Amino acid sequence: MSWLDSEQRYGAVSRAIHWSMATLLLLMLGTEWLAELVGMSEREAMGLHKSVGVVLLGLLVLRLLWRGMNHGRLEAHAHWKWAARLGHLALYGAMLVIPVSGLLAALGSGHGVELFGLPLIAPGAEIEWLEEAAAETHEVLANLLWLLIGGHVAASLAHQFWLRDHTLKRMA
Ligand code: HEM
Numbered sequence: 817m818s819w820l821d822s823e824q825r826y827g828a829v830s831r832a833i834h835w836s837m838a839t840l841l842l843l844m845l846g847t848e849w850l851a852e853l854v855g856m857s858e859r860e861a862m863g864l865h866k867s868v869g870v871v872l873l874g875l876l877v878l879r880l881l882w883r884g885m886n887h888g889r890l891e892a893h894a895h896w897k898w899a900a901r902l903g904h905l906a907l908y909g910a911m912l913v914i915p916v917s918g919l920l921a922a923l924g925s926g927h928g929v930e931l932f933g934l935p936l937i938a939p940g941a942e943i944e945w946l947e948e949a950a951a952e953t954h955e956v957l958a959n960l961l962w963l964l965i966g967g968h969v970a971a972s973l974a975h976q977f978w979l980r981d982h983t984l985k986r987m988a
């Protein structure tokens with residue numbers, strides 16, 4: 817097993833980060849629905865949503881650092897290289913701006929943010945314009961993320977079943 821990416825395959829660390837973030841992101845997108853399913857109060861669910869969201873922001877930083885360290889190790893794409901770059905860039909952009917706008921929305925709401933009970937942003941005065949703008953951004957981009965994930969999964973499946981190359985295997 818290789819920790820680092822190799823020419824033919826993403827390494828163990830890249831794969832672990834990709835799949836744990838993918839799982840957590842889908843859970844985050846389904847927060848309201850999941851809370852209802854397990855009978856959690858909105859307040860409890862929002863607390864958990866904020867904590868997991870901060871963890872995802874940390875994982876993103878780790879992922880980008882690790883990606884930089886592995887630069888040039890993985891073989892470049894043969895097919896539609898620019899489409900893949902653009903799609904991945906959009907996913908990274910959404911994974912950055914969504915939690916940052918969430919933090920700003922929480923700051924603007926005056927409710928503050930805790931990371932599993934550890935205070936990160938103290939409760940304070942409400943800043944209405946900030947809350948409105950940030951919550952709107954958060955919501956619009958969360959909807960966009962659904963589309964990006966859909967396109968990404970479709971591209972993976974196209975590689976596997978249509979182009980029949982190793983793209984899905986090297987992340988599996
Ligand atoms: C990358 C991770 C995140 C995803 C995918 C995500 C996704 C979502 C979604 C789908 C909603 C429901 C939108 C709506 O219909 O109103 C929401 C609401 C919210 N999220 Fe996040 N979120 C993330 C991270 C965060 C973080 C880090 C925070 C703050 C620390 C946060 C704070 C909030 C708040 C305050 C709301 C309610 C906004 C409102 O008033 O409408 N989120 N988020």
Ligand code: HEM
Pocket residue numbers: 834837838839841842883900904905907908911965968969972973983984985986987988
């Ligand atoms: C749900 C949220 C997901 C997000 C945000 C996400 C994001 C990403 C990103 C940003 C990359 C590029 C990695 C790099 O920098 O090289 C990537 C690669 C990849 N993802 Fe996902 N992914 C998600 C889910 C999935 C799912 C469900 C599948 C499989 C059906 C999948 C299959 C792949 C594959 C095969 C690659 C490697 C592509 C390549 O070789 O360039 N991803 N993903």
